[in-house]
Amino acid sequence: xxxxxxxxxxxxxxxVPGIWLLVFFLLPFLVVAKLSLSxxxxxxxxxxxxxxxxxxxxxxxxxxxxYRYLIEDALYINAFLESLRIASVSALMCLLIGYPMAWCIxxxxxxxRNVLLTLVILPFWTSFLLRVYAWIGLLKxxxxxxxxxxxxxxxxQPLTLLQTDFAVILGIVYTYLPFLVLPLYxxxxxxxxxxxxxxxxxxxxxWQTFLTVTLPLSVPGMLAGCLLVFIPAVGEFVIxxxxxxxxxxMIGKVLWTEFFNxxxxxxxxxxxxxxxxxxxxxxxxxxxxxxxSEELA
Amino acid sequence: xxxxxxxxxxxSLGFAFLYLPIVSLVIYSFxxxxxxxxxxxxxxxxxxxxxxDPQILQAAWxxxxxxxxxxxxxxxxxxxxxxxxxxxxxxxxxxxxxxxTTAPLVMPEVITGLSLLLLFVSMELTLGWPAGRGLTTIIIxxxxxxxxxxAVVVQSRLVGMDRSTEEAALDLGATPVxxxxxxxxxxxxxALVSGWLLAFTLSLDDLVIASFVSGPGASxxxxxxxxxxxxxxxxxxxxxxxxxxxxxxxxxxxxxWIMNRRAGASGSSVQ
Numbered sequence: 241x242x243x244x245x246x247x248x249x250x251x252x253x254x255x256v257p258g259i260w261l262l263v264f265f266l267l268p269f270l271v272v273a274k275l276s277l278s279x280x281x282x283x284x285x286x287x288x289x290x291x292x293x294x295x296x297x298x299x300x301x302x303x304x305x306x307y308r309y310l311i312e313d314a315l316y317i318n319a320f321l322e323s324l325r326i327a328s329v330s331a332l333m334c335l336l337i338g339y340p341m342a343w344c345i346x347x348x349x350x351x352x353r354n355v356l357l358t359l360v361i362l363p364f365w366t367s368f369l370l371r372v373y374a375w376i377g378l379l380k381x382x383x384x385x386x387x388x389x390x391x392x393x394x395x396x397q398p399l400t401l402l403q404t405d406f407a408v409i410l411g412i413v414y415t416y417l418p419f420l421v422l423p424l425y426x427x428x429x430x431x432x433x434x435x436x437x438x439x440x441x442x443x444x445x446x447w448q449t450f451l452t453v454t455l456p457l458s459v460p461g462m463l464a465g466c467l468l469v470f471i472p473a474v475g476e477f478v479i480x481x482x483x484x485x486x487x488x489x490m491i492g493k494v495l496w497t498e499f500f501n502x503x504x505x506x507x508x509x510x511x512x513x514x515x516x517x518x519x520x521x522x523x524x525x526x527x528x529x530x531x532x533s534e535e536l537a
Numbered sequence: 538x539x540x541x542x543x544x545x546x547x548x549s550l551g552f553a554f555l556y557l558p559i560v561s562l563v564i565y566s567f568x569x570x571x572x573x574x575x576x577x578x579x580x581x582x583x584x585x586x587x588x589x590d591p592q593i594l595q596a597a598w599x600x601x602x603x604x605x606x607x608x609x610x611x612x613x614x615x616x617x618x619x620x621x622x623x624x625x626x627x628x629x630x631x632x633x634x635x636x637x638t639t640a641p642l643v644m645p646e647v648i649t650g651l652s653l654l655l656l657f658v659s660m661e662l663t664l665g666w667p668a669g670r671g672l673t674t675i676i677i678x679x680x681x682x683x684x685x686x687x688a689v690v691v692q693s694r695l696v697g698m699d700r701s702t703e704e705a706a707l708d709l710g711a712t713p714v715x716x717x718x719x720x721x722x723x724x725x726x727x728a729l730v731s732g733w734l735l736a737f738t739l740s741l742d743d744l745v746i747a748s749f750v751s752g753p754g755a756s757x758x759x760x761x762x763x764x765x766x767x768x769x770x771x772x773x774x775x776x777x778x779x780x781x782x783x784x785x786x787x788x789x790x791x792x793x794w795i796m797n798r799r800a801g802a803s804g805s806s807v808q
Contacts, residue, residue, distance in 0.1 A: 246713060250625060254634070257618040257684065261637040264681045268652030271659050285658050337554065340547035354796075358789065363555050365785045367742050369759050370778040373766050374558035377565060377775075384561055417555065468643065475645020477745055482766065492647045499651060499749075509655065512648045523643060 269516070276509035279303045287505050306510035316511065319489040320518065326405065326490065327473035330412040331420075331466040337413065338420040338465065343454075345421075346428035357425070364418050372411055372482050379407055379483070403485030411479040416472070420465035423530075427461025428454075464529040471522050475515055491515055559782060566775035583776040590773065592761055600741055600758035603672060607679035608736035614680065615687025615732060616725075620717075622688070623695035641685040650749030653678045657750060670752030678750045679743060683736035690735060694728035695721075734788075 279288045310316040345356045378384045379401040386398040401407055439449040477492035498508040569580035618638045657674050667673050706716045744759035765771050
């Protein structure tokens with residue numbers, strides 16, 4: 241009998257967050273899928289219903305027009321490709337900058353490790369929006385960087401830094417760097433120090449040890465870190481909106497414009513569906529990478 | 538070139554990169570000139586301006602309310618989810634449950650925002666609730682994505698915790714509920730505090746999701762900042778940023794100090 245009580249209690253504990261997530265996380269995707277198949281209209285809300293009861297007959301109108309529109313208009317395909325490109329470049333840049341940081345933290349004395357980790361996490365606790373905003377002041381034509389370069393006599397005319405793809409990538413690298421450093425650190429700190437000593441004793445140069453021992457063993461951490469940067473970066477809106485130019489096409493910005501400026505909810509939903517499909521593979525890869533780095537432990 | 542110094546130098550540059558923009562925000566918040574990046578002289582007038590701006594003050598109040606309620610709801614739901622994942626073993630639907638708790642962490646915000654808004658609109662059409670959009674819908678949206686963060690933080694603490702006391706209590710006949718409140722809860726308290734703080738910060742900071750699910754009269758602080766910043770840099774935003782950074786820095790220093798004191802206390806008791 242007590243077994244039954246315990247099982248029922250557990251079912252209740254699981255039901256509360258389970259139902260919340262079903263209603264407010266899973267169900268919304270079905271609504272998006274439904275809406276991506278309906279037609280836009282000038283109404284409140286601005287779309288036509290997918291099914292209608294008409295004197296005992298159920299009429300279902302499926303409209304694939306939104307998806308066809310995405311394929312036919314080069315804007316959407318270009319925006320998708322551009323987002324994937326910017327997100328990949330940003331993830332690789334994060335890796336280049338973050339690897340030495342993660343390595344240094346993992347090899348620091350334990351009491352210094354916590355301080356360094358806190359330094360990596362600390363910016364994450366301050367407002368993301370304001371950290372992106374800070375770059376406007378640094379990058380704009382009469383901003384800090386241009387003023388310094390002109391003051392040093394290195395350039396005569398201010399460089400165009402803001403409203404470029406460069407600024408967008410810089411912004412993404414800056415805000416998502418901690419997401420790469422933390423999983424990579426968790427991976428590197430678990431590596432057995434004896435391996436490095438063995439390699440050194442056997443006469444390997446430090447760079448040889450790095451290439452043949454450290455690098456292969458840190459693949460799960462690198463992969464998890466890069467994907468944690470890549471996935472949210474693909475759909476990023478704030479950074480291209482603030483640091484990019486009018487010609488910076490990123491899919492998150494396109495979705496935002498379709499929704500808020502054009503009020504075309506069905507096309508915005510179709511964009512979201514395609515984005516989900518594109519991101520399913522990286523999300524599954526991320527789960528695998530996280531699982532394999534847990535097994536390493 | 539000496540290879541031994543390459544890694545520390547590269548790492549220091551990485552840390553400098555993380556802090557340079559924040560430092561420049563703080564410095565230029567004390568600049569008298571309206572041209573944010575041209576230094577004229579030290580002044581605190583933008584702070585005074587900030588506290589005279591009713592739009593910012595009202596938005597800050599709304600954001601704090603939303604963050605407090607969402608973080609508290611997310612704490613309860615996220616802790617339950619973590620308990621399910623860390624303690625319930627295998628059960629039917631575990632993969633789905635796990636997927637639903639971790640997917641919000643990587644889901645692009647535009648998708649989360651759009652999908653929740655469409656849900657709220659269809660619910661209003663079919664159920665008549667929630668009537669319109671505003672505080673309630675933002676709180677629901679923030680609770681949903683903050684829940685995932687709380688669950689991750691609490692779950693890792695639950696997995697790392699020594700279970701023998703829990704098992705002993707169960708063997709001695711304590712009910713699972715009693716074991717949870719008397720043993721598990723005090724053990725995971727630090728994770729609960731950091732989970733709540735994380736949820737609070739994330740809610741306070743969110744622009745994209747709130748923009749989708751908000752309605753008239755419910756502009757949050759990030760929404761007001763974004764519309765100001767889109768028109769160009771404004772020094773009072775620098776002042777606001779500096780205040781927020783000061784609060785965060787104070788909080789982190791306090792928690793480091795407490796942790797150090799605790800570590801010191803446990804160290805001396807071992808001796």
